[in-house]
Amino acid sequence: MDVDYRQAFEHSPVAQAIARNRIIMACNRKFSEVFRGTIADLVGQSFQSFYPTQSDFEETGQRVGPFLTADGRFIDDRVMRRMDGDLFWVRVRGLSYTPESSHAHTHWVFTEIAEVERPGQSLRSSLTSRERDVAAQLIEGKTGKEIARALDISPRTVDVYRSRLLRKYNVTNTEALIQKLLQG
Template identity: 70%
Template sequence: MEVDYKRAFENSPVGQAIARNRVIVACNHTFAAIFRSSIADLVGQTFERLYPTQADYESTGRRVGARLSAERSYSDDRVMRRINGDLFWVRVSGFTYTPRNAHAHTLWVFTELAKTGAEGQSLRSSLTDRERDVATLLIEGKTGKEVAKALGISPRTVDIYRTRLLRKYNAANTAELITLLLTA
């Protein structure tokens, strides 16, 4: 029996994207669903629209490119942006076929870090569900009161979670925490 690799790619239970120079040239149904879009709307677009900010897209590209050149593969947990603007946590693993030009031809796998998902070894995936919720809203620029209202908890509880996050990331303030969450 012959394996239909195209069909296997399209229907894989994990999000997959093939990119050339950070432009999506192919992706599967799960990838499109993770980002709340369609394959047709994503193919031909840069990954930039899936990052919280342009600065995050650029700095991640430099950091990941260096690692891909040296090791051919890369993996981390990060905050990304769905097409509707919502931020969420995702585990990203990638491979380059062209280490001398790291972003020239890559394959990426995306797994949403669901609230019920297994915890990994990285600092980001060691966050509790509530810490992840608070961190995502802080990245969106919400105040403690706005975070409390969005999550249905007290502002004091938000302060407790923010303090935990500051300690976990060894950050001096919320601005530094957000920078670390986006770039670490």
């Protein structure tokens, strides 16, 4: 029986992209759904478009490279940006076909993180849905009042969630929290 790998890739229920030097060369339908763009819009895009900031894109590339070189694989939970600008939490798994040149030819899989908590999971994936919502708004640089309006909650509720995040990440201010959220 012949297997049509292109069809399997295109119709996979998991968001996938193939990249060369962090430029999307191919992606499947699920990837286009997750990132809210057409395949034609996404192919040729730098992954930089999907990071909250340019510096986050650069720092992540530097941090991921050694893992791809050493093991050929990488996994991380992170905040990413959809084509419409919305931020969301995603688990990213990567594979380098060229470990000697880590980003030269890679395959990436993306899974939106749900609110389900499991023993042994990472700190970021243990956040509640509302904590992730507030964290994403903080990363965008919004004030407590702006976050409250965007999420249709009170400013006091935003303060409660910000305090929880500060405790979970063991930091004392919002700037340090944002740095921790963007780190691996």
